[in-house]
Amino acid sequence: MIIAITALKGGVGKTTTAIHLAAYFQSKAPTLLIDADKNRSALVWSKEDKLPFYVASQAGSPSLIKKFTHILIDTQARPEPEELEDLAIGSDLLILPTTPNHLDLDTTVKAVELLTPLKVNFKVLLTQVDPRTKNGREARKFLEEAKLPLFKTDIPRLVAFERAPSRGVTVKDYPDPRANLAWSKYRAVGKEIMP
Ligand SMILES: Nc1ncnc2c1ncn2[C@@H]1O[C@H](COP(=O)(O)OP(=O)(O)OP(=O)(O)O)[C@@H](O)[C@H]1O
Numbered sequence: 001m002i003i004a005i006t007a008l009k010g011g012v013g014k015t016t017t018a019i020h021l022a023a024y025f026q027s028k029a030p031t032l033l034i035d036a037d038k039n040r041s042a043l044v045w046s047k048e049d050k051l052p053f054y055v056a057s058q059a060g061s062p063s064l065i066k067k068f069t070h071i072l073i074d075t076q077a078r079p080e081p082e083e084l085e086d087l088a089i090g091s092d093l094l095i096l097p098t099t100p101n102h103l104d105l106d107t108t109v110k111a112v113e114l115l116t117p118l119k120v121n122f123k124v125l126l127t128q129v130d131p132r133t134k135n136g137r138e139a140r141k142f143l144e145e146a147k148l149p150l151f152k153t154d155i156p157r158l159v160a161f162e163r164a165p166s167r168g169v170t171v172k173d174y175p176d177p178r179a180n181l182a183w184s185k186y187r188a189v190g191k192e193i194m195p
C-alpha cells in the first residue's frame with residue numbers, strides 16, 4: 001500500500017504521523033518511509049537507526065521501493081497543486097493531518113477542494129487535540145458537517161510526541177507514562193486503514 005501524508009499547512013503533524021504509521025505498517029510487512037521534505041525531518045529522526053523501519057530520501061528511494069510492501073511518503077508543507085495531484089495519483093491513500101485550530105481547518109477544506117475533482121482516496125486526521133478543551137469535538141463536528149472523510153481516532157496533544165524525535169524513537173519506545181496512550185492512538189489509526 002502507498003500512503004502519502006500531506007497538507008497545505010506546516011506544523012500540523014505530517015512527520016509525526018508518517019513516522020508512527022510507518023511503525024504500525026512495519027508490524028504488518030516491510031515498510032519504507034520516503035522523506036520527500038527538503039527539511040529531511042524524518043531522516044533526521046531516523047539518523048540514530050533506532051526506528052523499526054527504513055527511511056530513505058526521495059532521491060535514494062527508487063532502487064529500494066521494490067523491496068518493501070508498504071510505502072509511506074512524508075511531504076513538505078505547502079505543495080503546489082500539481083504536486084498534490086501527482087501525490088494523489090501515485091498513492092492508494094492521502095492522509096491530511098490537521099489540528100483543530102480554525103486556520104488549519106480552513107486550509108484543510110481548501111486541500112479537499114483541490115482533491116475532490118481528482119476522485120482520489122483521502123482522509124482527514126485530527127492531530128494535536130487537547131483533551132481538556134472542546135476544540136477537538138468542535139473541529140470533528142465542523143469536518144463532519146462539511147462531509148469530509150475523517151478518521152474515527154483523534155491524535156491527542158501529548159509531550160511524548162514532542163520529545164520522542166530527540167531520542168530518535170517513536171513514542172512506542174519513549175519512556176513516558178503516557179507514551180502507551182500516545183502509541184495506542186496511531187495504532188488505532190493504522191487499524192482503521194489496515195486491520
Ligand atoms: N500529537 C502531538 N502532540 C504534541 N506535539 C505534537 C503532536 N504532533 C506533532 N507534535 C509536534 O508539533 C510540531 C509539528 O509536528 P510535525 O513536525 O509532525 O508537523 P509537520 O506537519 O511535519 O511540520 P512541517 O510542515 O514543518 O514538516 C513538532 O514539534 C511535533 O513534535
Ligand SMILES: [Mg+2]
Pocket residue numbers: 014015016037041075
Ligand atoms: Mg514535517
